[in-house]
Amino acid sequence: MRKVAILGIGQTKIDEHWELSLREIGGSAAFAAMQDAGLDKVDALFVGNMLSPMVNGQNQLGTFLSDWIGLWGQEAVKVEAACASGAAAFRSALMAVAAGEIESALVVGVEKMTDKAGREVTSALATAADADYEVEQGISFVGLNALIMRRYMHEFGWKHADFAPFSINSHENAMHNPFARLHERISMEKFEKSSMVATPINLLDASPIGDGAAAAVIVPAERVVSVKGKPRVVVAGSASATDTIAVHSRRDPLFLAAAYESSKRAYQMAGVTKDEVDVFELHDAFSIMAALSLEACGFAERGQGVRLGLEGEISPKGRVPVCTRGGLKARGHPVGATGMYQIVEVAQQLRGECGETQVDGAQIGMAQNIGGSGATIVTHILKAE
Amino acid sequence: MRKVAILGIGQTKIDEHWELSLREIGGSAAFAAMQDAGLDKVDALFVGNMLSPMVNGQNQLGTFLSDWIGLWGQEAVKVEAACASGAAAFRSALMAVAAGEIESALVVGVEKMTDKAGREVTSALATAADADYEVEQGISFVGLNALIMRRYMHEFGWKHADFAPFSINSHENAMHNPFARLHERISMEKFEKSSMVATPINLLDASPIGDGAAAAVIVPAERVVSVKGKPRVVVAGSASATDTIAVHSRRDPLFLAAAYESSKRAYQMAGVTKDEVDVFELHDAFSIMAALSLEACGFAERGQGVRLGLEGEISPKGRVPVCTRGGLKARGHPVGATGMYQIVEVAQQLRGECGETQVDGAQIGMAQNIGGSGATIVTHILKAE
Numbered sequence: 001m002r003k004v005a006i007l008g009i010g011q012t013k014i015d016e017h018w019e020l021s022l023r024e025i026g027g028s029a030a031f032a033a034m035q036d037a038g039l040d041k042v043d044a045l046f047v048g049n050m051l052s053p054m055v056n057g058q059n060q061l062g063t064f065l066s067d068w069i070g071l072w073g074q075e076a077v078k079v080e081a082a083c084a085s086g087a088a089a090f091r092s093a094l095m096a097v098a099a100g101e102i103e104s105a106l107v108v109g110v111e112k113m114t115d116k117a118g119r120e121v122t123s124a125l126a127t128a129a130d131a132d133y134e135v136e137q138g139i140s141f142v143g144l145n146a147l148i149m150r151r152y153m154h155e156f157g158w159k160h161a162d163f164a165p166f167s168i169n170s171h172e173n174a175m176h177n178p179f180a181r182l183h184e185r186i187s188m189e190k191f192e193k194s195s196m197v198a199t200p201i202n203l204l205d206a207s208p209i210g211d212g213a214a215a216a217v218i219v220p221a222e223r224v225v226s227v228k229g230k231p232r233v234v235v236a237g238s239a240s241a242t243d244t245i246a247v248h249s250r251r252d253p254l255f256l257a258a259a260y261e262s263s264k265r266a267y268q269m270a271g272v273t274k275d276e277v278d279v280f281e282l283h284d285a286f287s288i289m290a291a292l293s294l295e296a297c298g299f300a301e302r303g304q305g306v307r308l309g310l311e312g313e314i315s316p317k318g319r320v321p322v323c324t325r326g327g328l329k330a331r332g333h334p335v336g337a338t339g340m341y342q343i344v345e346v347a348q349q350l351r352g353e354c355g356e357t358q359v360d361g362a363q364i365g366m367a368q369n370i371g372g373s374g375a376t377i378v379t380h381i382l383k384a385e
Numbered sequence: 386m387r388k389v390a391i392l393g394i395g396q397t398k399i400d401e402h403w404e405l406s407l408r409e410i411g412g413s414a415a416f417a418a419m420q421d422a423g424l425d426k427v428d429a430l431f432v433g434n435m436l437s438p439m440v441n442g443q444n445q446l447g448t449f450l451s452d453w454i455g456l457w458g459q460e461a462v463k464v465e466a467a468c469a470s471g472a473a474a475f476r477s478a479l480m481a482v483a484a485g486e487i488e489s490a491l492v493v494g495v496e497k498m499t500d501k502a503g504r505e506v507t508s509a510l511a512t513a514a515d516a517d518y519e520v521e522q523g524i525s526f527v528g529l530n531a532l533i534m535r536r537y538m539h540e541f542g543w544k545h546a547d548f549a550p551f552s553i554n555s556h557e558n559a560m561h562n563p564f565a566r567l568h569e570r571i572s573m574e575k576f577e578k579s580s581m582v583a584t585p586i587n588l589l590d591a592s593p594i595g596d597g598a599a600a601a602v603i604v605p606a607e608r609v610v611s612v613k614g615k616p617r618v619v620v621a622g623s624a625s626a627t628d629t630i631a632v633h634s635r636r637d638p639l640f641l642a643a644a645y646e647s648s649k650r651a652y653q654m655a656g657v658t659k660d661e662v663d664v665f666e667l668h669d670a671f672s673i674m675a676a677l678s679l680e681a682c683g684f685a686e687r688g689q690g691v692r693l694g695l696e697g698e699i700s701p702k703g704r705v706p707v708c709t710r711g712g713l714k715a716r717g718h719p720v721g722a723t724g725m726y727q728i729v730e731v732a733q734q735l736r737g738e739c740g741e742t743q744v745d746g747a748q749i750g751m752a753q754n755i756g757g758s759g760a761t762i763v764t765h766i767l768k769a770e
Binding site: 001053054056057059060061062063064066072074075076077078079080081082091095096098099100101126127128130135240242243244246261371375376 | 429443448456465473476477480481483485486511626627631634643761
């Protein structure tokens with residue numbers, strides 16, 4: 001496999017973009033990444049998106065977007081793995097460039113969620129769960145996560161307030177990210193008093209959805225010496241793994257087996273250990289997912305993920321910096337686009353572009369994108385060279 | 386890039402499978418392909434599907450199906466390119482094996498369309514067109530094809546009956562394919578008297594949708610010497626190209642630019658010319674598409690595609706055998722699965738398994754899968770070795 005590097009990145013602010021259409025949002029991030037890469041054409045476009053058939057009445061999103069941005073004739077395709085669609089699209093593009101089939105690829109994660117009312121979007125999001133054996137029984141996606149969180153608290157003896165550091169950290173970091181959906185510091189008191197969504201998950205445990213797109217241009221690493229004098233960012237590790245789609249089918253619903261498996265393979269491919277990871281953009285769709293992800297990837301013992309937050313280790317100055325640009329919780333979670341935001345943010349860290357939330361000397365960064373309640377998990381490790 | 390071969394194939398009969406669910410249909414084809422390959426595990430699953438979010442309320446179809454067939458822990462993903470989803474998934478799997486990232490992949494094209502009423506399915510199919518600039522204006526997918534066909538007849542002087550050979554050939558060939566949706570010979574008289582759908586497209590110009598799945602297992606070619614004493618089938622060429630998503634944006638709506646482009650690249654990769662292609666499974670969703678596909682791929686001059694049918698050249702004994710297993714017209718068109726049926730059928734031809742519709746001495750076969758009204762076109766060339 002050829003070594004692949006990221007030549008350009010781009011993103012839009014996550015928000016309720018009532019004035020913008022799906023193609024305009026995707027196009028903005030695409031053009032920003034192409035401009036950053038200094039290219040006006042690429043061989044292929046890979047789009048990560050989950051909801052466009054249901055929310056925007058649009059399928060064939062690869063070609064839809066390649067047409068809009070003027071890549072007529074080139075290859076284009078959409079990849080879908082629920083909320084892991086962004087990273088899954090990146091991995092597909094990576095394979096095509098690594099195989100030597102194409103010399104450049106643009107990957108765009110995009111979602112335009114405000115084309116439908118909230119109730120309809122909630123139904124659309126539930127398609128990430130098992131339609132027959134979960135959704136048909138009446139449970140929502142947040143309900144599934146609430147069951148996992150409640151069991152975790154019972155099993156390991158944590159109380160709800162113990163999860164607060166994850167949300168507080170993400171909100172604090174988002175203050176310094178102009179592309180973040182929420183710019184609002186939160187306190188422990190606010191966290192505890194927030195409205196309940198599905199016990200024990202309250203509004204400040206849950207990430208906000210939104211409209212947004214993030215994109216990257218990748219090429220064979222030999223084509224990149226340095227980008228604007230900054231270190232070159234190479235894709236050192238990439239892996240995707242699955243678990244059962246329904247939570248009730250798992251032998252242990254408190255262990256993200258697919259995160260364990262995909263991070264293990266990614267560490268191996270990159271030739272690094274978890275101790276060498278300087279920054280970790282994890283998938284905090286709900287605060288419980290942050291804890292489980294840290295545990296499955298080896299940063300904490302089983303049941304002890306929350307401790308990293310309580311001990312102040314997850315901030316940009318801590319031992320395991322997570323969600324340095326706001327994470328899903330505060331940067332926002334435009335579902336099929338999220339995985340590409342994470343990859344773009346890790347690239348920003350390795351290029352040293354993160355200002356107030358820059359992790360000093362970040363050389364190795366990891367992005368982990370989760371589809372469903374841990375059903376599909378895609379992990380990427382990037383290195384500054 | 387490593388050379389890749391097809392180790393196993395499988396398919397289900399296309400029908401209205403009221404008694405079977407999406408996972409059961411996909412699982413049947415998957416198990417058949419695994420059994421044919423003699424494997425009980427693969428490294429990754431790639432699923433081609435278009436409609437499951439809208440028709441079955443299910444997303445994340447890669448993991449949904451990998452769970453059902455027992456591939457826990459392995460990689461899984463869904464690829465979508467409207468009606469070209471099947472071939473697009475095959476191409477994604479090909480890249481991953483060719484890159485050396487995985488040693489085996491199962492590709493399943495699957496669609497379960499009878500979970501919703503016909504009117505809802507028609508709306509879901511329209512998501513292949515441009516939601517803003519085509520569908521929102523009130524045109525259906527068959528309506529778009531009717532406009533193209535009418536213009537073609539006007540431009541090149543053909544009458545409706547001239548398209549009959551495409552449908553007659555497909556129906557005749559399907560008589561000998563147990564997996565085909567329709568087993569019914571048709572005559573010119575029946576073709577001409579069939580109910581009108583959208584002038585000039587009548588019922589016998591249009592392919593029937595249906596529930597079905599087709600699958601293949603691919604591995605590095607070096608792992609395959611011969612399959613059950615039959616020739617080994619290698620993937621010699623693969624290419625995907627796009628056009629504008631809306632038909633009205635094309636400089637020439639009667640030329641499938643993406644078919645021209647993807648077939649050109651596939652010929653080049655395979656090192657063959659169109660004259661060396663022994664069998665061509667083309668995408669006859671509507672009879673007009675068969676003519677346009679033949680022209681764009683070099684088998685006929687502009688406006689002369691129908692002549693091949695009229696001169697009897699498209700039958701299994703003709704110069705350019707097409708739709709030898711019934712094509713979309715009579716084998717059936719379970720949209721996101723169709724591309725995998727085409728690949729499985731070309732593999733059957735190269736293995737010499739087609740009985741009455743076997744093309745004598747078939748060594749090189751081509752499969753071409755079209756998404757939208759020519760917006761995404763994926764071409765594969767297989768070789769018997």
